[in-house]
Every structure is written in C-alpha cells, then in structure tokens.
Amino acid sequence: MSIFDGLAAVEEEILKCMKCGNCQAVCPLYQESRREPAVARGKIRLAAAVLEGKLEPTDGLAERFALCLTCLACVASCPSGVKVDRIILAARTVLTQKKGLPFIKKTIFTGLSRPRLFDLGVKTAARLQGLLFKNIEPGKMQPRFPIGLELRRIVPPLAPVPFRDQVAEKHTVERPVATVAFFTGCMTNYLYPEIGQATLRVLKAHGVDVIIPRLQHCCGAPILYNGAADMALEMARSHVDLFGGIQADAIITVCGTCGEAFKHLYPELLEDIPRYSERAREVAAKILDITQFLHKLPFNPKLFRAPELAVTYHQPCHLGRGLGVVQEPLFIIRSIPGVNYLPLKEPARCCGNAGSFSLTHYDMSYQILTRKLKDIEDTGAQLVVTGCPACRMHLTDGLTQEQMPQKVVHTVELLARLLEEK
Amino acid sequence: MSVAQAIEALRRELGKNNVITATEDLFCYSYDATADLPEQTPDVVVTPENVDQVVKVVKIARQFRLPIYPRGSGTNLSGGTVPIKGGIVLSTLKMNRILEIDPSNLTATVQPGVIIQDLNNAVAPYGLIYPPDPGTVATATMGGSVAECSGGLRGLKYGVTRHYVMGLELVLADGEVIRYGGKTVKNVTGYDLVRLFTGSEGTLGIITEIIVRLIPAPQARETMLAGFSRLADAGNAVADIIGQKVIPATLEIMDRVTVETVENFAHVGLPTDVEAILLIEVDGIPEVVKSEAAAVRQVIAKNGGWVKTAENDEEREKLWSARRAALPALARRKPTTILEDATVPRSKITDMLLAVEDIGKRYNLVIGTFGHAGDGNLHPTILADARDEEEMERVRAAVEEIFRAALSLGGTLSGEHGIGIAKKQFLPWEMGNPGVQVLKKIKQALDPDNLLNPGKMVDLT
Incomplete structure (x- = not known):
C-alpha cells in the first residue's frame, strides 16, 4: 500500500510522532503564523483525527493541509524520524479524492497531465503574454491584471522557443566519458531555457554525451504534491517507459523536485503495478542532480x-x-x-x-x-x-x-x- | 448563558483575528508533549496581544464560568496545557516581545510568548546568558518555562528557572493585574510570591511579563566524555567529582541501553562495551577550567574509567551530539516514548539507576536511562506501543514503581517536568495529605472558582 492509497498507509508514521513540538523551531510557516495547525505536530494530529473518524474531510481540513511548504525541515529535525511529508501527501490525496481540487489547480494540472496540449498551450501563451504582462526589464515581467497572480509579483517571461525545441535530441562529443539522459523539467523548458543550455555546455565540456528525450513532459510532482495521484499515474508511467528505454549512465535533473518525483514518488506511485514497480526503481536509481553527476565525474x-x-x-x-x-x-x-x-x-x-x-x-x-x-x-x-x-x-x-x-x-x-x- | 455568547464577547473584545473556533484548529490545541494522557478540544482558543486583552479574557471567562488554560508552545511533559475541561485556551504566542535588556542591572524583561533561545540570542551580544536550558530551549516559551519551572542540562552549577526569575506581572483569577519583585537583587517585601507563581503551572495566575536575571557568559570551557565498564564506577565518579569541589556546568549520564541505542541509530562512534558514559563540561575562567578539567580526569581514572577530551569546537560538538541523540534514538526504537523525570539526591544516583534497571526487568520493558546525573535528575525513558494495552498497563505500573523508588531514596516525583495531570494522583506519596491540603488552600485563596488551568496539580473538591 502506498501513500497515494490514503492515510492507513502512514499510520505507523502518525503513531511515531511523540508530540514533542521540536518541529516548531524549524517550520517556516509556523514561525510566521505561530498557530499550531501550521506546524507538523498539529497536522499529524489532524491526520490522526481523520483516521480515527473524528474529523470529516472538510474544505477547512483541506485548507489546513494546503498550509505546508513540504520543505522537509521538520522531517530533518524530527527526533522520532517521522516522515511528515508522507503524511501530508497521503492526507492531501485523501482530501483531493473526497473534495476535489480548487478550480485553478484543476485547470493547471489537467493541462500538465496532457503533454502535447500543454506544450501547444504554453507556446501560444508565449506569443500572447504581452497582453497580460508588462516587461519590467529583460527576463522580468509583471501582471497587468489580476490573473491569478499578485500584481506586484515579478515573473520570468515564457521563452519564445522552449529549450527542448532549441536543441537537438542527441549531443555527442569526441571520446565521451559517459552518456546521460537529461530530464529538463517544465520551468527550465518553458521559462529558463538558459539553464538547459548551460547544462548542455557544461556536460559537453566535461566530455559527456547528452540525450534530451523529445517526448518528456511534466514530472507530475506539482500534481502529486496536491494530492491528485490518479492524474499523475500516466505521467509517471510514460516517463518510466521513456527513460527506462534509454541506454544512459545517469538521468540528470536540474530541479530537486523533478529529481524527487523520479527518485521517490514514482517508485511509490507505481509500487503495486506489475511490470512497472521494478522499472520505476531502476530509473530512480539512475537519477542524479547535475552537481552530483559533475562531482562524481569528477x-x-x-x-x-x-x-x-x-x-x-x-x-x-x-x-x-x-x-x-x-x-x-x-x-x-x-x-x-x-x-x-x-x-x-x-x-x-x-x-x-x-x-x-x-x-x-x-x-x-x-x-x-x-x-x-x-x-x-x-x-x-x-x-x-x-x-x-x-x-x-x-x-x-x-x-x-x-x-x-x-x-x-x-x-x-x-x-x-x-x-x-x- | 452559553459558550456561544462567551465566544461572541471574546470576538467583540479581542477582535475576530484573536479568537479561533474552527473545529480543525481546536483539535490542534487538545494535547501537549505528554504521552499516554486523555486529550480534549477546547471550546475556543484566544490569542491576546497585551495584558489588557488577557484581563478581558479573564473577565469573560468569569462571567460565563468557563475555565482558562494558559498555553505557550505546548511542549511540557506533564499534561500542563491540555484543556481537560474544555473552555478557553489562552495562547501567549502573540505576546512575544523582548521589552528590555538591561546590561547594567543584568536583567531582561520579556513577554511570556518569547522563545527561550530567542532571549539567549538577544543577550549574547552583551556577553550575557540566560542559563536555564531545558531540552525544548528552541521551542518553549519563557511564560511556559516559568510556569513549569523548567530545569535543563546546566542545573547542577547554574540552577533552574526559579533561580533566574526576579519579577512577574500576572493577571489573577479575579481579573486584577499584580506585579511582584523587580530588578533588585535583594527584595524581602512581603511573601516571596515570585517563587510561588514560578512553577505554579498556570493554576494561580496568568503570567504577562517576566523580569529575569542574566549572568556573564563563561569565558572558557572544556568538554570530556568518560566511559565505565561498571555502572557503580560511573555513579561513584559523579560523587567524587563533586567531592573534589568541582562543580561542572554539565554532568550527564547515559546507561548501556541508551548508549547502544544511540550508537545503533546515530553512529557517533560510542563504544558499546560500556555500562555507562558520562559527559562532563566545566566552564568559567580559563585557568580554573584547566585545573578543574585535570581534577575531573584524575577522578575518572581513579574510578576505572577512560576519558576523551574535546580538543576543539568540532570535537566538542561530536561529544555533545551523542548526548543530544539520546532521546531521539530511544524514541525511534518503539512508537510510544514515556519520558520520566524522577529525581534523587545526587549521592543516590547509582541506587536509582540500578532500581530503574531492575524495574525494567521485572516488568519486561525496555527502559533507557539518561539524564542530569550531576543534579540527580534522571530520565528513565520507557519504550512501548500505545496500541498494546497490556504493555501500557505494565508501563503505568513501572512508572509508579519508579516514583516509589525515587521517594524511598529521599527524592522527588518530578525534578523538572511538573505535576500537571500526569502526576497529580501521586502528590500525597511525597508530601502527605496535609501537604496536599496546603496546596489546595493556596489554590482556593487565589482561584476560588477554579477557573485557571483546572484539573492540574490539585483538585478543588
């Protein structure tokens, strides 16, 4: 049973919490609000209450569980070693199943889960973004209207041409020391193609062959972190198929969350699916952050x-x-x-x-x-x-x-x- | 007169941002850090921002006959903040300003919601420290630690919270605001009410301001780790160190169960062929520290132990990490951790350690014991699984025996965690019924309607 099957899967984690409150010292959200439901200890109590049938999966509860950065600071400092993130994800999954997602998130995640449609949508948006955003300086825009973003917020523009459309699928060097597959992630592809280009240049300078599979898409982490495991399942499967079929020494990521999706979330999500559980673990074992890979080269x-x-x-x-x-x-x-x-x-x-x-x-x-x-x-x-x-x-x-x-x-x-x- | 009307009045007086009533939120104020206790959600949580608002809460509580449960970070280990009769939880977390640091009088004045570590960080630039350092120093509030009279690792040399509280402002159960004590070192005006309220566990008044004593930070320190192949040798070494007129800032012990568990989980390089280890830190003026450390090493050798001295900050940190890993490592062995704090005179440490070991065997329980050997305050930590009712029955019986053992050695039920709900029923064992009657008379005099933290320490029936 995986965390995406509900709270019963994390009962042991819930029970391990000895309520010492040490998480208060490190939780960024608690330090701002100083309210107990903001901190891991409070949320674990809420998860327990749901499991015990004392609390219904209300909108209010979904709001409390949304108030978590999943920054893992509490996990790192927990004396009892409670994997709080697993409890949060399990709770969010239950709540999303029961209550559904808020409209804005549902729209975005539905888009993310349909790679070709999403790619087309983002490219169209890249051409039209001038209508909604004003340029502040190169690389920085601000919304003209309240379109789900705060007006004061500075965001990067969508790249006119996404990274994966800028480069070839295969890059070879003379006498390669290694071959890697590069998972770019959405932000690198659509917002920061320069990160992708930089990765390519640095890897090539180190004598590494790079494959940038065309058919890759969103890793699904944003969807999984919001509890919509069912939507992410196909995404996980297609990535395991895609990257599992590439002969490479490593799969490189330039975003910790994407790396986490491949390394930790996919094996969990695909745990009970025959043929996929083992392949997911094999793919996971190849995941390395760009700095990890460079450091190993050396x-x-x-x-x-x-x-x-x-x-x-x-x-x-x-x-x-x-x-x-x-x-x-x-x-x-x-x-x-x-x-x-x-x-x-x-x-x-x-x-x-x-x-x-x-x-x-x-x-x-x-x-x-x-x-x-x-x-x-x-x-x-x-x-x-x-x-x-x-x-x-x-x-x-x-x-x-x-x-x-x-x-x-x-x-x-x-x-x-x-x-x-x- | 209903709870709903009381909530309405609270909203009117404190503003709706300071009144919490959502069921999901109330669940998060139904517990504290104590294991194996009943939980209860309050009817409402209030977060007053100043003393005037605290007074208003008290007056509304009186009017509607609702109990008030003062709460800081909720990290205590006695059930001190669980709202067992419902009513109002009064969170002090919005009153979290350090009002003054006065280096010429060596005092600081703080609101109750200030975190202990934040006070220490604020006074550090003045070369000062606030010595009480409970394990929760990074989370616990000043208000909570004064109400519980917290101890910590430096009790032996520096004392506990009560030795640093010089003045208090409180709101009494009748809504009056009183101030006792102040910045003067000497003060014999009237009864020593500052001492009475320190450690009163929120049952006599609500603390709204605290004046504490600060001391100069020690200039130098030396940290040593000693290992012994016999428990008695470690116990004797503790006594001999004091016998040499050396008062270490820290003198901590870990028994075999704890050492093994720490090493299995944290791999900090502890030897597992020992019966006990001591962590010793001496601090003060460099010359004195040097000679005291030499004396400590001699005592350890004489008692058949080996000793490792930290040569630099990094090594010191490593020795300390072993001690800090004690509770976390034990807590990971089983889901439920019952942490006790029975305390004995320092000379009886060995007897107490052996008694706990024997109790663990008789009740077939895993008990790891570590703690502040220097001040006789041990933490027998029982590892269990709350789902196993039969095991929990054995745990409760073992806890009672640990209390009896401590008392028979001239010790006390609680060195630093407090009585709360957890140890209420055992009070007569230590102070007899007449003793408990005195506590009740004091409670009766200051809170006749039993509005402040009712159900804790003593019952008014």
Whole structure:
C-alpha cells in the first residue's frame, strides 16, 4: 500500500510522532503564523483525527493541509524520524479524492497531465503574454491584471522557443566519458531555457554525451504534491517507459523536485503495478542532480575561471533535504578559482516559493522570502547561486521588489558563464 | 448563558483575528508533549496581544464560568496545557516581545510568548546568558518555562528557572493585574510570591511579563566524555567529582541501553562495551577550567574509567551530539516514548539507576536511562506501543514503581517536568495529605472558582 492509497498507509508514521513540538523551531510557516495547525505536530494530529473518524474531510481540513511548504525541515529535525511529508501527501490525496481540487489547480494540472496540449498551450501563451504582462526589464515581467497572480509579483517571461525545441535530441562529443539522459523539467523548458543550455555546455565540456528525450513532459510532482495521484499515474508511467528505454549512465535533473518525483514518488506511485514497480526503481536509481553527476565525474575546476566574484548559495529544499545533495554544489562552487563563497546564515531555510503554494498563498510565501532576502543582504555576496528554477524565480521576485542589486543564477548557469572558451 | 455568547464577547473584545473556533484548529490545541494522557478540544482558543486583552479574557471567562488554560508552545511533559475541561485556551504566542535588556542591572524583561533561545540570542551580544536550558530551549516559551519551572542540562552549577526569575506581572483569577519583585537583587517585601507563581503551572495566575536575571557568559570551557565498564564506577565518579569541589556546568549520564541505542541509530562512534558514559563540561575562567578539567580526569581514572577530551569546537560538538541523540534514538526504537523525570539526591544516583534497571526487568520493558546525573535528575525513558494495552498497563505500573523508588531514596516525583495531570494522583506519596491540603488552600485563596488551568496539580473538591 502506498501513500497515494490514503492515510492507513502512514499510520505507523502518525503513531511515531511523540508530540514533542521540536518541529516548531524549524517550520517556516509556523514561525510566521505561530498557530499550531501550521506546524507538523498539529497536522499529524489532524491526520490522526481523520483516521480515527473524528474529523470529516472538510474544505477547512483541506485548507489546513494546503498550509505546508513540504520543505522537509521538520522531517530533518524530527527526533522520532517521522516522515511528515508522507503524511501530508497521503492526507492531501485523501482530501483531493473526497473534495476535489480548487478550480485553478484543476485547470493547471489537467493541462500538465496532457503533454502535447500543454506544450501547444504554453507556446501560444508565449506569443500572447504581452497582453497580460508588462516587461519590467529583460527576463522580468509583471501582471497587468489580476490573473491569478499578485500584481506586484515579478515573473520570468515564457521563452519564445522552449529549450527542448532549441536543441537537438542527441549531443555527442569526441571520446565521451559517459552518456546521460537529461530530464529538463517544465520551468527550465518553458521559462529558463538558459539553464538547459548551460547544462548542455557544461556536460559537453566535461566530455559527456547528452540525450534530451523529445517526448518528456511534466514530472507530475506539482500534481502529486496536491494530492491528485490518479492524474499523475500516466505521467509517471510514460516517463518510466521513456527513460527506462534509454541506454544512459545517469538521468540528470536540474530541479530537486523533478529529481524527487523520479527518485521517490514514482517508485511509490507505481509500487503495486506489475511490470512497472521494478522499472520505476531502476530509473530512480539512475537519477542524479547535475552537481552530483559533475562531482562524481569528477568535476574539473580547471575548465573555469572567475574574475573575483562573491557568491552565496541557497540550498533548495527538495535538492538538499529531499535528494541529500548538500555538499556537492558547495564543493563545485568553492573549487572554481576566483569565486569567493560567502555562506548564508541559514542556507537550507525554505525561500517560501514551494511551487503552487506561492500561487495560492502569495502573501505568506513572500513573508517567508523576506527572511531569506535579509540573510542574502548580510552575506555581502553579489550573486546568489541556487539549484532550483523555482527558488531562482522566487528569489529574483523578492530581490527585484526590494530593489536589491544581487542577481540569481542556477549553479549550472554559474558554471557555464565561467567556462573558458577553448 | 452559553459558550456561544462567551465566544461572541471574546470576538467583540479581542477582535475576530484573536479568537479561533474552527473545529480543525481546536483539535490542534487538545494535547501537549505528554504521552499516554486523555486529550480534549477546547471550546475556543484566544490569542491576546497585551495584558489588557488577557484581563478581558479573564473577565469573560468569569462571567460565563468557563475555565482558562494558559498555553505557550505546548511542549511540557506533564499534561500542563491540555484543556481537560474544555473552555478557553489562552495562547501567549502573540505576546512575544523582548521589552528590555538591561546590561547594567543584568536583567531582561520579556513577554511570556518569547522563545527561550530567542532571549539567549538577544543577550549574547552583551556577553550575557540566560542559563536555564531545558531540552525544548528552541521551542518553549519563557511564560511556559516559568510556569513549569523548567530545569535543563546546566542545573547542577547554574540552577533552574526559579533561580533566574526576579519579577512577574500576572493577571489573577479575579481579573486584577499584580506585579511582584523587580530588578533588585535583594527584595524581602512581603511573601516571596515570585517563587510561588514560578512553577505554579498556570493554576494561580496568568503570567504577562517576566523580569529575569542574566549572568556573564563563561569565558572558557572544556568538554570530556568518560566511559565505565561498571555502572557503580560511573555513579561513584559523579560523587567524587563533586567531592573534589568541582562543580561542572554539565554532568550527564547515559546507561548501556541508551548508549547502544544511540550508537545503533546515530553512529557517533560510542563504544558499546560500556555500562555507562558520562559527559562532563566545566566552564568559567580559563585557568580554573584547566585545573578543574585535570581534577575531573584524575577522578575518572581513579574510578576505572577512560576519558576523551574535546580538543576543539568540532570535537566538542561530536561529544555533545551523542548526548543530544539520546532521546531521539530511544524514541525511534518503539512508537510510544514515556519520558520520566524522577529525581534523587545526587549521592543516590547509582541506587536509582540500578532500581530503574531492575524495574525494567521485572516488568519486561525496555527502559533507557539518561539524564542530569550531576543534579540527580534522571530520565528513565520507557519504550512501548500505545496500541498494546497490556504493555501500557505494565508501563503505568513501572512508572509508579519508579516514583516509589525515587521517594524511598529521599527524592522527588518530578525534578523538572511538573505535576500537571500526569502526576497529580501521586502528590500525597511525597508530601502527605496535609501537604496536599496546603496546596489546595493556596489554590482556593487565589482561584476560588477554579477557573485557571483546572484539573492540574490539585483538585478543588
């Protein structure tokens, strides 16, 4: 039984919570609201109440469970080792089955789950976005009308040509040391093609053959995190089929959440489906974040040169706590000659984006971001490096609104920029 | 007069943002960190922002005869914040300002919702510390820890919360606001009510402001880990260290069950062929620290133990991580963790450790014991599964025996967790019925209608 079958699957996790309240010290949402339902301990009690039949799956309950960044900070600090994220996902799945999704989310997720339709829709939207958004400066737009986004919010424009349409499917180098399949993720494909291009350049510079499968689409994580497991099932299956059929040493991701979907969510989702359970695990075993892969190669710092550059690093939640990629990005950043790494006081604290959470709870999301911006300012760094396109978007939003001078790049973009052309 | 009318009045006086009534939310205020206790949802949760609003809550509660359950972070281990009779939960979390840090008088004035660690962070730039450090230092509120008189790891040298509370502002059950104590070191005006209210568990008044004493941060420290192949050797070493006139800031013990569990789960490099280990930290002026550490090492050698000294912060952190892993590691062995805090005079530590071991065997329970050996405050931790009623019956019987053992050694039911609901029934064992009567008279005098945290510590019947 998987977490997507309901709360009974996480009964042991619920029972493990000894209600010590240690999660209060690390939960970004609790620190803003200081209300017990915001913190893991409260939500676990609510999940238990549903399981015991004491609480009905009401809209109110769905709202409480929506109030979680799934940043995993509580999981990392829990003395009893409770996997809170599993309880949250199981609860959301139950609530979505019983109550359905809010209209806006349902529309988006239905789109995501139909790859070809979605691709066409995004390309059309890319041509029409000028009607709805005004350009602030290159790479930054603001909504003209309240269209489900806060008017003050700064977002990147949709790429005129998505990344996967910009590049060929197969890239070979002379005497390759390895072959990888590259899962780009939606944000890289449609919003930040430069992250995709950077990945390609850095991998090629390291002598790696790259396959960018045409038929890939959304990983399904946004859907799974919102409890619509049934919608995501086909997406998981098609990716397991697609990537399972490619001869590659590794499958590279540039977003911790996409990586998590392949590594942890697919095997769970496909657990009871014959023929798929094992293949899902095989695909999962090949998943590596770009920095993990480079670090293993090993990474060659001699390819890069930086003019004196002061950078800091924000650790994305699903990359750090989710996939356990903590040291690799730092190792890479620090090994480049000329780069001066100035650590954040709390590098692993959630930036507040949390995917669709920032759509539905933007004020709270921004409040959490404010703490990160202060932390960035205190470092004195010129450049913020991070390993997740969503964090990049959120940090850029805040830095722009607060008129701070720092720019944000993905780790692999930093590398591509410092790559010495030979 | 109904609950609905009371809620209406609360909304009128506090604003609707400070009155929580959704069923889903109320469920989240039905418990605290205590295991194996009944839960109860309140009728309403209020989050007053200042003392005036607290007064209003008290007056409405009086008018509608609703009990008030004051609550900070809800991390206590005695059922102290469970609203067992329903009514109003009064959360202090919105009153969370540090009002003043006064380095010339070495005091800080805080509202009850301030987190202990936040106070420590705020006074650190002045070279000062607020010593009480319960395990929940990063989550517990000042109000909660004063109400429960929390202890912690540094009790032996630095004392507990009551030794740092100099003044209090409280709202009484009749809605009057009173202030006792202040910033003066000396104060013998009237009865020592600051001491009375500290540790009163929210049963006598609602704390709305606290003046605490701060002390200079120690300049140097040295941390050592010692291992013993016999439990008695570890116990004797504790006594001998004090006998040498050395008062360590920390003197912690972990028994074999705990050490094995910690090593299995956390792999911090602890030897598993020991019966007990001690974690010792001495602090103060560098020269003194050096000579005290040397004395400690001598005592350990004399008692047949080995010792490892941390050479730098990194090594110190490693030794501490073993101690910090004690509860987490034990908690992972089984789903339900019952953490006790029976306390004995320091000279009886060995007897108590052996008694707990024996109780564990007799009731066929896994009990890991660790704790503050230096001040006699042990934490026998029973690992069980709440779904197994037969096992839970054995747990309850074992807990009673642990209390009896502590009392027979001249100790106390609770060193630092408080009485609350969990230990209420055992009070006569320690203070006799006449003793309990005195508690009741005090409660009767200050809260005759039994409105403040009713059902805790003593019953007014």
